[in-house]
Amino acid sequence: MRSLMRDPVSVAADHRGGAPARVYQRGRRPGTRDPAPSRLSFRLQRLWLTPAVRALTRIGLPVFVVVLGLGIWLGDQGRRADLIAHVQDIREKIEHRPEFMVSLLKIEGAGPEVSRAIRAMLPTQLPASSFDLDLDAYRDTIARLDAVADVSLVIRPGGVLEADVTQRVPAILWRKPQGIEMLDTTGHRVATLLSREARPGLPLIVGQGADKAVPEALRLIADAGPILPRLRGLERMGERRWDMVLDHGQRIMLPETDPQAALDRILALNTAEDLLARDFTVIDFRNKDRPTIRLSDPALAAFRQVQSDSLKVRASQ
Numbered sequence: 001m002r003s004l005m006r007d008p009v010s011v012a013a014d015h016r017g018g019a020p021a022r023v024y025q026r027g028r029r030p031g032t033r034d035p036a037p038s039r040l041s042f043r044l045q046r047l048w049l050t051p052a053v054r055a056l057t058r059i060g061l062p063v064f065v066v067v068l069g070l071g072i073w074l075g076d077q078g079r080r081a082d083l084i085a086h087v088q089d090i091r092e093k094i095e096h097r098p099e100f101m102v103s104l105l106k107i108e109g110a111g112p113e114v115s116r117a118i119r120a121m122l123p124t125q126l127p128a129s130s131f132d133l134d135l136d137a138y139r140d141t142i143a144r145l146d147a148v149a150d151v152s153l154v155i156r157p158g159g160v161l162e163a164d165v166t167q168r169v170p171a172i173l174w175r176k177p178q179g180i181e182m183l184d185t186t187g188h189r190v191a192t193l194l195s196r197e198a199r200p201g202l203p204l205i206v207g208q209g210a211d212k213a214v215p216e217a218l219r220l221i222a223d224a225g226p227i228l229p230r231l232r233g234l235e236r237m238g239e240r241r242w243d244m245v246l247d248h249g250q251r252i253m254l255p256e257t258d259p260q261a262a263l264d265r266i267l268a269l270n271t272a273e274d275l276l277a278r279d280f281t282v283i284d285f286r287n288k289d290r291p292t293i294r295l296s297d298p299a300l301a302a303f304r305q306v307q308s309d310s311l312k313v314r315a316s317q
Contacts, residue, residue, distance in 0.1 A: 095131040103127040103159040110165040113191075114147050118163060130155055146189045172214055173199060175206045175233075187214035207236030216259070217242065223263055227276060241286070246276070253284045262288055 037045070047053055074080055094100075103126055107115045121141050124132055135153045142151045142163065150166040168190045170182040175196075182190040182199065189211075193199060203221050210217070217234050220242060224231050227246065235243045242259055244252040254262050262285040269275045275283070282294040 095129045098159075100130050101127050101159050102130050102133060102155060102161050104161065106156075106160050106162045108162065108164050110148075110163075110167055114145065114165065114167060117145060118142055118165070126161075127159070133161070147191055149184075170199065170202060171218060173202045173204045174211050174214075175204060181211075183211055183214055185215065185218060187211045203231070204233035205236065206233060207239075209239035210234070210236035212239075213242075220244070220254075220259060220263060223260055223267075226267060226270065230276075250276075250280060251282050253282060253286050255286045255288060 074083070105119060105122060105126060107118055110118065121138070123134065123138060123141075133155075135155075139151055139153050142148055142165070147168050148165055149168045152164045154162050154164075156162050168184040168188060170190045171185045172183050173193065173196065174181045174183050180193040180196060182193060182202070184190055196204070203217075205211075205214070205217050213236065220234065221228070221231070224244070227244075230246045232245045232247060235245055237243055237253075241256040242254050244254065244263075246252065252263075252266060265288070266275065266283065266285060270277075278293075279296045280293050281296050284292045284294065
């Protein structure tokens with residue numbers, strides 16, 4: 001009896017035949033199921049508690065099955081072609097809905113010639129889908145026009161493509177061997193003129209590199225003031241300095257540096273001594289410390305005659 005209590009399992013002998021009896025575990029009734037999990041079940045439960053395994057089973061496995069099915073279905077070339085055609089048809093129907101169609105181009109701020117050029121540059125014929133219009137590329141194309149300073153494009157409700165154009169304003173004319181160009185205040189080309197008479201109110205500049213010094217030329221013209229009615233234009237000399245060309249073939253040679261100060265001094269002398277009314281061909285102010293006046297041939301002959309008469313008078317005395 002003591003040995004049975006010490007051992008976890010007791011073995012009883014059958015009184016009838018002496019055969020071994022069933023083996024019973026201590027504390028367990030015969031015919032009941034062992035509640036402890038098996039080793040395989042225990043390992044599977046521990047594996048299921050791993051986050052990576054749970055994510056792979058719940059997400060990765062369904063995704064793999066779906067991708068595998070799509071791959072098998074799209075493996076057929078005919079089905080792929082039908083799918084692409086169907087998607088393209090849906091896209092065409094969406095893009096060509098009435099609310100996405102552009103039927104009118106409206107241009108603001110541009111003259112007739114610039115408006116015609118802008119309409120000619122439209123990449124597609126209207127009406128067209130707004131998805132077929134590359135507004136950035138169209139804006140860059142319009143901005144390359146010399147007469148256009150800036151442009152903005154926007155599609156308004158009702159299918160109207162509106163182009164708001166800021167056009168360059170001609171400020172001066174530049175005469176070249178090839179013709180006459182209109183320039184704005186920065187020296188940028190605006191358009192070509194066939195004749196000077198087409199824009200008589202604009203001042204004229206000539207000479208190589210004159211377009212690069214347009215702001216300075218405009219300042220000199222603005223300071224000319226009293227002699228502006230006599231001013232015929234400015235000539236760029238050696239791409240360094242300006243000559244002011246007046247009527248009657250007269251010329252004022254300005255220095256390379258600070259030409260406005262030299263012009264102000266000439267205007268002061270003209271106010272005090274009526275300098276520009278004299279018979280001269282050139283007033284040279286390139287050297288501000290030593291200005292010179294070149295007289296015309298008749299004036300020079302008269303000056304020499306006066307000097308000769310003066311010498312004769314002095315000799316007779």
